[in-house]
Amino acid sequence: MFAEALFFGFAVLSVLGAIGLLVFRHPMNGAMSLVVTMISLAGLYALLSAKLIFALQLIVYAGAIMSLVLFIIMFLNIQESDLPAEKGRWLYQLGGIIVIIPIASFLIKIVKSIPGSKATIVGSGFGGVKEVGLVLFQDWLLPFEIVSILLLVALLGAVVLAGKRRMSK
Amino acid sequence: MIQDYLILSVILFCLGILGVITRRNVFSVFMSIELMLNAANLAFIAFSRLHESMDGHVLALMVMAVAAAEAALALAVVILLHKHKSKLDTNIFSLLKG
Known part of the structure; x- marks a missing residue:
């Protein structure tokens, strides 16, 4: 209730x-x-x-x-x-x-x-750190690594976008 | 009941679509996309609770990471566009129209 x-x-x-x-x-x-x-x-x-x-x-x-x-x-x-x-x-x-x-x-x-x-x-x-971590690092290891590469690419992209103005001068 | 959570997720997703297609402010459109991602997350977690498996939680984690990357890049692009045109109207940002 x-x-x-x-x-x-x-x-x-x-x-x-x-x-x-x-x-x-x-x-x-x-x-x-x-x-x-x-x-x-x-x-x-x-x-x-x-x-x-x-x-x-x-x-x-x-x-x-x-x-x-x-x-x-x-x-x-x-x-x-x-x-x-x-x-x-x-x-x-x-x-x-x-x-x-x-x-x-x-x-x-x-x-x-x-x-x-x-x-x-x-x-x-159910739903604690241990259970999610076990599934994440056993069944979902490859998607996890791909997401880490995606975050790295986003970081590089943000740096390139922010630094473009300084390079053109 | 689990269906209530799923119905709430449908409602939030439809409000997000409404924000994307009717607002012209860049920030409002961006935050509506965030709202749609959140509605998808709610559906993932509700299905995970329904099937008593943890896969939905892992997918929700992935969606959060993608949303963080998207926020960083989209806000950088918005700052650059604001520098060039000093406007926030999505109708003015039509550089790719040809």
Whole structure:
């Protein structure tokens, strides 16, 4: 009963944060409402007894990535006049909702046909660092190495993009 | 129930699509993509709980790493475009149109 109440609260908070991202005009307000979504998703991961992903969601997503985005938004010093006009945005969003609703109802119909089970919280032996690490370094070793190469390439790309101006002078 | 988590994931993903196709601010589009990645992560974790296996958690870790790499590169590109055009409108960034 308590878990259902927590799920309802986190779900409402995450959907409200996502709607705020769509509605707010200034990207700073949108980023703050996305942080609300990230934190409530971390709570949902904890309800699904994914302890490691819960911690990583808070540290990596709500901590690192969103603070990087906020840093860039503040760095560019965006004023109200720099924002695109977005005339007729509400009309666009209405059209988008009309296009999205059939897809969403189709997906929800598929999801409802899945045989579900109770999402009770598992104490130990599921979702901890040990279990995830065992699977990660045994079955998923090659994808893990490929992701590390991807991160290296992204690092090099960021350095090249940031240093281009200095080289051309 | 697990289906509630999956339905929430569908709703968040559709809100992300809506943000990508209706907003014209670069940062709003970028954060909508992040929202879609998060919705996919929620679906992975819910399926992992449903099948009592850890593979979904590992996939969620991979998605987080890809999102971090994407954030670093996309924000570098946005800074360069802002230096060149000093605008944040996605309709102005049409350099590849030919």
